[in-house]
Amino acid sequence: MIHGPGNKGNLNLLYAFAEKGLPYPLTAFENQRSFLSVDNLCWLILRLMENDIPSGIYQVADSGxxxxxxxxxxxAASLDKPARLLKIPSGLIRAAARVGDRLHLPLNSERLQKLTESYRVSNDKLLKALGSDLPLTATEGFEKTFEAFKG
Structure with missing residues (x-):
């Protein structure tokens, strides 16, 4: 997922959840996701235009x-609020999603999978080919995005 100032999409929805102080109910699911800040994306595009790297398949993401x-x-920390993480057993949430499948509710098995599965990629090959690290850490990129959400 690419994020940055002006971002529209799921990250905004998650931020609104935290901003309202609502408890996040899916903490029983431990996923890992890769992201890419728009600043790092622009930097990468410039480096690729300036450098001749071997052809191949490269994954693009922030480090981490x-x-x-x-x-x-x-x-929550960016909002100076406590994180409200509600740990409902994953089996109970999966059962509720199966009910949602039958009753056509907003929480169904497909949506639950999308919300909780992992999407990890590694940028190691690309950074090695460029011989450089990204200008922003993943955390710095998120801090910039969250600051823009406050706008």
Missing amino acids: VFSTNELIQMM
């Missing part, structure tokens, strides 16, 4: 991965 639980904690 975050769980949704960690994102909620970072968002």
Whole structure:
């Protein structure tokens, strides 16, 4: 997921959740996700235009991965609020999602999987080919994005 000032999408929805102080109910699921700040993306595009790297398949992401639980904690910290993490047993949430499948509710098995699964990639090959690190750490990129959300 690419994020930065002007971001629209799921990260904004998660931020609004933290901003309202609502308890996040999916903390029993420990996922790991890769993200990319728009600043690092722009930097990478410039480096790729300036450098001749071997052809191949490269994954593009900030260095490091975050769980949704960690994102909620970072968002809450950026708002000077406590993170409200509600630990409902995963079996109970999966059962509720199966009910949602039958009753066509907002929480269903497909949506639960999308919210809780991991999406990890490694940028090691790309950074090695460029011979450089990204200008922003993943945490710095998120701090910039969360600051823009306050706008």
